[in-house]
Amino acid sequence: xxxxxxxxxxxxxxxxxxxxxxxxxxxxxxxxxxxxxxxxxxxxxxxxxxxxxxxxxxxxxxxxxxxxxxxxxxxxxxxxxxxxxxxxxxxxxxxxxxxxxxxxxxxxxxxxxxxxxxxxxxxxxxxxxxxxxxxxxxxxxxxxxxxxxxxxxxxxxxxxxxxxxxxxxxxxxxxxxxxxxxxxxxxxxxxxxxxxxxxxxxxxxxxxxxxxxxxxxxxxxxxxxxxxxxxxxxxxxxxxxxxxxxxxxxxxxxxxxxxxxxxxxxxxxxxxxxxxxxxxxxxxxxxxxxxxxxxxxxxxxxxxxxxxxxxxxxxxxxxxxxxxxxxxxxxxxxxxxxxxxxxxxxxxxxx
Numbered sequence: 001x002x003x004x005x006x007x008x009x010x011x012x013x014x015x016x017x018x019x020x021x022x023x024x025x026x027x028x029x030x031x032x033x034x035x036x037x038x039x040x041x042x043x044x045x046x047x048x049x050x051x052x053x054x055x056x057x058x059x060x061x062x063x064x065x066x067x068x069x070x071x072x073x074x075x076x077x078x079x080x081x082x083x084x085x086x087x088x089x090x091x092x093x094x095x096x097x098x099x100x101x102x103x104x105x106x107x108x109x110x111x112x113x114x115x116x117x118x119x120x121x122x123x124x125x126x127x128x129x130x131x132x133x134x135x136x137x138x139x140x141x142x143x144x145x146x147x148x149x150x151x152x153x154x155x156x157x158x159x160x161x162x163x164x165x166x167x168x169x170x171x172x173x174x175x176x177x178x179x180x181x182x183x184x185x186x187x188x189x190x191x192x193x194x195x196x197x198x199x200x201x202x203x204x205x206x207x208x209x210x211x212x213x214x215x216x217x218x219x220x221x222x223x224x225x226x227x228x229x230x231x232x233x234x235x236x237x238x239x240x241x242x243x244x245x246x247x248x249x250x251x252x253x254x255x256x257x258x259x260x261x262x263x264x265x266x267x268x269x270x271x272x273x274x275x276x277x278x279x280x281x282x283x284x285x286x287x288x289x290x291x292x293x294x295x296x297x298x299x300x301x302x303x304x305x306x307x308x309x310x311x312x313x314x315x316x317x318x319x320x321x322x323x324x325x326x327x328x329x330x331x332x333x334x335x336x337x338x339x340x341x342x343x344x345x346x347x348x349x350x351x
Contacts, residue, residue, distance in 0.1 A: 016066050023055055133339055220327040222315065229255040231313050231327045232305050236260055239307035243267045246297070246304035246344045248317050249274075250282050263291050270297040270348040283351075295348030304341040312337055 222231050229252075236243065237260055247253065249272045261267060273279050273296045286292045303315040303323050312334045315325025328334060 016062050020059055020062050020066075023059055027052065027055060130339070130343075137337060137340055218328060218330040218333075222313070222327055223324050224322050225255075228303050228313070228315055228323050228325070232303075233257045235305050235307055235311050235313060235327070238311065239265055241265060241308050244304070244306045244341055244345060245269045245271075246302055246341050247271045248300040248303065250279050250294075253282060261291075263289070265291060267292045268295070268345055269293070270295045270344045272296065272298045272300050273351070294351050295345060296351060297344045297348035299344070299347075302340065302344065304344065306334065306338055306341055309334055312341070314340060 220231070222228055232245075233256060236257060239261060241264075243261070243265060245256075245267065247256075247269070252271070253269075258267075269292065271294070273283060273294065283294060286294070301317055303313065303317055303325065305311075305313040309331060311327065311329045313325065313327045314337055315323040317323050328337070
């Protein structure tokens, strides 16, 4: 727009200069004609003078317009120069910003590669450590389960022997009653049998003491679904802040007394949740309790409960033998076995 105004002013100035030149040329011609015709009357002279004055006024007006146009032209040129300087400055700033943006993009790409490499390495190392720990803990649980079963078998065997010996003693008593004449001959045999019975009773008592120790406050052996649910309800009654619950299926929740938990207790549940109407109805029944969070863990291979780092229940879920596990309250043992419960929560699919 400003370029157009400058062009118009320039053409106008040129046109005005041409008009002034033509008028001056005309005046010179008329003056020469006047000199050649000296015989012109006074009236004509006055007319010529009047025309000359008029021409001068026109010339003066044109000169003023010319001066005005030149002044406007200078102002426009100054404005144009100012705009050109601003445009140049903006272009320089744009080029600088463009360069800074390119440099920033390069830095971002470099940092992105470094961060991705670092995160990937740390994740792989953590997964490796976690896998090794879980494997070791599973082996220890299998070993403990085997030891407990062996102790139970020994106790059962000893009790069977004890029962057989008792039957034998009763039979001997009967024989002694029926054959008193052979009492003296059998006395040594009876005494030997009593010693053997005494030793067997001592062995049984020792094994029972071991079992009783295993059922003390810091370790309790549990077997079967009913014992698992009973122990879990006992633990829920002691929870004050946090509970992590791992059960094979969401239907198993029906055996737990979750209503005793306060709304202040944060409860995380990892369990197998199918798309059946029954499972969905159970899940929907917890929508009103914002302190409950569910994850779908489909493996159905374990039972577990941990609360406030004060107690932990863990058991394998076997279809043939039923669940077998233990309830512990010792802090270091809880920290050790908690990984097996956390694994189920981490691998569960958020809902």
